[in-house]
Amino acid sequence: MPKVTIDGRTIEVADGTTILQAARMIGPEVAPPTMCYHSKLKSSGGYCRTCLVEVTKGSEKDPRPMPKLMASCRTHVMDGMEVGNFTSTKVIEARKSVVEFLLLNHPLDCPICDQAGECQLQDLSYENGSAKTRTDFERRTFEKIDIGSKIQLHMTRCILCYRCVKVAEQITDGRVHGVFNRGDHSEISTYINQAIDNDFSGNMIDVCPVGALTDKTFRFKSRVWFTKPMQAHRNCDKCSGKVNLWYKGEEVLRVTGRKDQWGEVEEFICNTCRFDKKNTGDWTIEGPAHIHHHSVISANHYEVFTKPQEFKLNVVTPITIEEGSN
Amino acid sequence: MGRKLLLEHDHIPGIQGYDVYRKMGGYASVEKAVKTMTPEALVEEVKKSGLRGRGGAGFPTGMKWSFLAKPEGVARYLVCNADESEPGTFKDRYLMSRIPHLLIEGMITSSFALGVHTAYIYIRGEFYYILKILEKAIEEARTNGWLGKNILGSGYDLEIYVHVGAGAYICGEETALLESLEGKRGNPRIKPPFPAVAGLYGCPTVVNNVETIASVVSIVNFGGDEYAKIGIGRSTGTKLISASGHINKPGVYEIEMGITVEDFIYSDEYCGGILNGRKLKAVVAGGSSVPILPADKILTLANGEKRLMSYESLSDGGFVSGTMLGSGGFIVMDETTSIVENLFTFARFYHHESCGQCSPCREGTAWMEKILHKILDGKGTRDDIDLLLEIQAKIEGNTICPLGDAAAWPVASAIRHFRSEFEEYVKNPNEVYAEKQIDEVFQVPINY
Numbered sequence: 001m002p003k004v005t006i007d008g009r010t011i012e013v014a015d016g017t018t019i020l021q022a023a024r025m026i027g028p029e030v031a032p033p034t035m036c037y038h039s040k041l042k043s044s045g046g047y048c049r050t051c052l053v054e055v056t057k058g059s060e061k062d063p064r065p066m067p068k069l070m071a072s073c074r075t076h077v078m079d080g081m082e083v084g085n086f087t088s089t090k091v092i093e094a095r096k097s098v099v100e101f102l103l104l105n106h107p108l109d110c111p112i113c114d115q116a117g118e119c120q121l122q123d124l125s126y127e128n129g130s131a132k133t134r135t136d137f138e139r140r141t142f143e144k145i146d147i148g149s150k151i152q153l154h155m156t157r158c159i160l161c162y163r164c165v166k167v168a169e170q171i172t173d174g175r176v177h178g179v180f181n182r183g184d185h186s187e188i189s190t191y192i193n194q195a196i197d198n199d200f201s202g203n204m205i206d207v208c209p210v211g212a213l214t215d216k217t218f219r220f221k222s223r224v225w226f227t228k229p230m231q232a233h234r235n236c237d238k239c240s241g242k243v244n245l246w247y248k249g250e251e252v253l254r255v256t257g258r259k260d261q262w263g264e265v266e267e268f269i270c271n272t273c274r275f276d277k278k279n280t281g282d283w284t285i286e287g288p289a290h291i292h293h294h295s296v297i298s299a300n301h302y303e304v305f306t307k308p309q310e311f312k313l314n315v316v317t318p319i320t321i322e323e324g325s326n
Numbered sequence: 327m328g329r330k331l332l333l334e335h336d337h338i339p340g341i342q343g344y345d346v347y348r349k350m351g352g353y354a355s356v357e358k359a360v361k362t363m364t365p366e367a368l369v370e371e372v373k374k375s376g377l378r379g380r381g382g383a384g385f386p387t388g389m390k391w392s393f394l395a396k397p398e399g400v401a402r403y404l405v406c407n408a409d410e411s412e413p414g415t416f417k418d419r420y421l422m423s424r425i426p427h428l429l430i431e432g433m434i435t436s437s438f439a440l441g442v443h444t445a446y447i448y449i450r451g452e453f454y455y456i457l458k459i460l461e462k463a464i465e466e467a468r469t470n471g472w473l474g475k476n477i478l479g480s481g482y483d484l485e486i487y488v489h490v491g492a493g494a495y496i497c498g499e500e501t502a503l504l505e506s507l508e509g510k511r512g513n514p515r516i517k518p519p520f521p522a523v524a525g526l527y528g529c530p531t532v533v534n535n536v537e538t539i540a541s542v543v544s545i546v547n548f549g550g551d552e553y554a555k556i557g558i559g560r561s562t563g564t565k566l567i568s569a570s571g572h573i574n575k576p577g578v579y580e581i582e583m584g585i586t587v588e589d590f591i592y593s594d595e596y597c598g599g600i601l602n603g604r605k606l607k608a609v610v611a612g613g614s615s616v617p618i619l620p621a622d623k624i625l626t627l628a629n630g631e632k633r634l635m636s637y638e639s640l641s642d643g644g645f646v647s648g649t650m651l652g653s654g655g656f657i658v659m660d661e662t663t664s665i666v667e668n669l670f671t672f673a674r675f676y677h678h679e680s681c682g683q684c685s686p687c688r689e690g691t692a693w694m695e696k697i698l699h700k701i702l703d704g705k706g707t708r709d710d711i712d713l714l715l716e717i718q719a720k721i722e723g724n725t726i727c728p729l730g731d732a733a734a735w736p737v738a739s740a741i742r743h744f745r746s747e748f749e750e751y752v753k754n755p756n757e758v759y760a761e762k763q764i765d766e767v768f769q770v771p772i773n774y
């Protein structure tokens with residue numbers, strides 16, 4: 001079993017583990033940020049370059065450092081490997097510039113974007129980016145394309161992470177969309193404006209790290225930080241039926257898959273659960289969902305609403321509540 | 327006269343056809359290889375020859391071949407990279423259209439050495455007319471028993487197919503080429519795994535440049551040791567150089583490695599000096615992606631010796647005062663050339679050809695082009711020059727494939743060696759190049 005040291009912390013992992021996975025096993029304090037990697041999607045990652053790390057020692061056998069920064073999501077660990085992430089100035093610099101590249105053509109329309117508040121690009125740029133832009137060129141924009149009744153595609157915001165393409169390829173039975181054109185003209189689109197219409201297409205919304213793919217049934221209903229996520233489940237013959245319900249008052253505004261600590265979907269859900277079951281009666285409520293990532297909703301106020309006197313931020317174990325008491 | 331191996335029979339009429347080619351000693355290497363040698367011995371000969379990949383990176387071919395994984399019961403492939411699209415490089419086009427059988431012969435010999443039964447030639451879309459030439463050559467070779475089942479009664483089978491790309495520079499990168507050959511979008515793969523382990527259709531694959539494969543013919547004919555005697559140091563053999571720019575005799579030349587750069591530019595055998603007797607200003611020695619060098623640095627090394635046409639000598643001094651042999655696209659610029667405009671052309675090319683997969687290259691190449699356009703428009707500032715340097719530094723080494731590096735190096739070297747010229751543009755754009763209206767010159771549609 002190879003041993004790898006990341007930012008001075010050593011861990012023993014199974015063969016074939018990537019640096020990123022090993023870092024996540026150690027904990028969030030050494031885990032590189034990611035945009036295009038998604039643990040549940042095969043062959044994802046490698047594109048965005050935010051998870052670049054410096055390999056200062058290749059392995060026990062070949063201790064030479066790797067000449068270039070490596071994408072940690074696609075580099076396997078070797079025994080004795082030493083990796084610099086937050087401790088490496090080269091990495092910090094490179095990451096800063098990757099953020100700059102990603103934001104170069106991003107519209108920064110967060111005030112009107114539904115993703116704001118749970119946007120991975122927001123988190124990334126807040127943590128790793130610079131406060132000012134160095135470009136005064138007009139940003140790239142795209143015409144809106146109608147891809148069906150459920151999903152809104154807003155290509156201008158896209159960072160080309162390829163996650164939605166991989167969802168369509170690996171989870172749905174027919175991919176009708178993909179990346180068109182080249183370079184900074186690349187865009188996500190469907191084959192001759194076909195509608196994306198299959199049972200699992202909604203997962204594209206969940207895996208989109210930015211606001212390029214949003215839920216048409218939720219658009220402009222509410223800022224996400226005014227909603228309360230509740231874990232719930234139902235018996236579904238297509239998917240696991242394990243979801244998060246996003247409440248505003250008594251109303252379910254939207255249904256999404258559950259996301260793990262790294263903002264990646266745990267189990268993909270079907271479109272019936274996502275779009276058609278918006279009554280509390282359809283679901284068995286389990287309790288408040290904990291939001292891990294660093295945006296506004298992660299204050300997790302809603303988790304402790306039952307007993308105000310015990311009010312604490314970031315309660316790790318969710319308090320179980322009786323069904324219907326929300 | 328330097329020794330010629332690849333273009334030896336170039337001047338003979340009818341060499342494009344099988345009969346003349348065979349009469350001039352063609353297909354001898356296949357006979358020798360298939361009848362008298364084992365695949366292992368062939369790989370050993372190529373190793374001994376010291377042949378280095380002619381596509382740009384200069385990786386030793388014999389070593390690449392020996393890395394090829396050979397699992398039982400799994401097909402192996404040889405893919406010839408004929409997607410020559412580097413600005414300034416046109417040697418493969420010349421070779422394939424003039425002596426197509428040399429490539430076919432090399433393919434057969436190399437395939438035998440690697441134990442390959444299906445080989446592909448991936449040719450760029452713009453070379454459609456060469457596709458016809460190659461297919462005719464393959465047909466002739468098959469008719470004469472050099473291809474197909476049981477070649478020369480040895481029991482060895484081989485088929486060669488030509489696949490036409492759709493004209494994307496990125497498909498010259500070997501993994502993008504394989505993706506494209508599989509019928510997918512030509513995006514470079516993330517390495518490892520390398521093609522030698524999992525390449526075409528997930529099988530072990532060797533991808534070699536046209537010139538590399540053609541060179542195997544002479545190696546087999548003369549033997550690896552004999553081949554290694556040609557050239558200098560670790561740069562063995564002959565190299566095709568595509569000479570273009572402000573010279574009297576542009577064209578494809580076969581040189582013995584080790585002649586001086588000065589000879590190559592000024593002697594009548596090769597480029598024949600600078601056009602109209604002007605002075606040499608700068609040279610891009612290996613295709614658009616290698617660093618540009620000013621006249622003094624390309625002719626002499628830092629220690630005062632003359633620079634030679636070889637892998638080592640051209641890269642002497644690192645990127646501070648050296649460049650690379652690359653794919654042999656030798657672009658000569660005289661004193662009237664504007665380095666800034668030249669750089670803009672290159673930057674525009676890389677922006678256009680970036681596949682858009684990874685963010686530094688996708689966004690960075692476009693950004694650099696816009697800044698250069700701004701500078702040429704007379705709206706640049708000194709900060710823009712530094713910003714250019716910074717952007718290229720952030721692209722270099724941080725991308726999936728070498729296209730990012732290729733886009734970054736010209737920018738870095740142009741500013742390193744010709745910074746004053748950029749500053750002139752920034753300081754008084756209207757006086758210095760008042761006569762040039764950039765949009766008229768380039769007719770560039772820029773979508774700001």
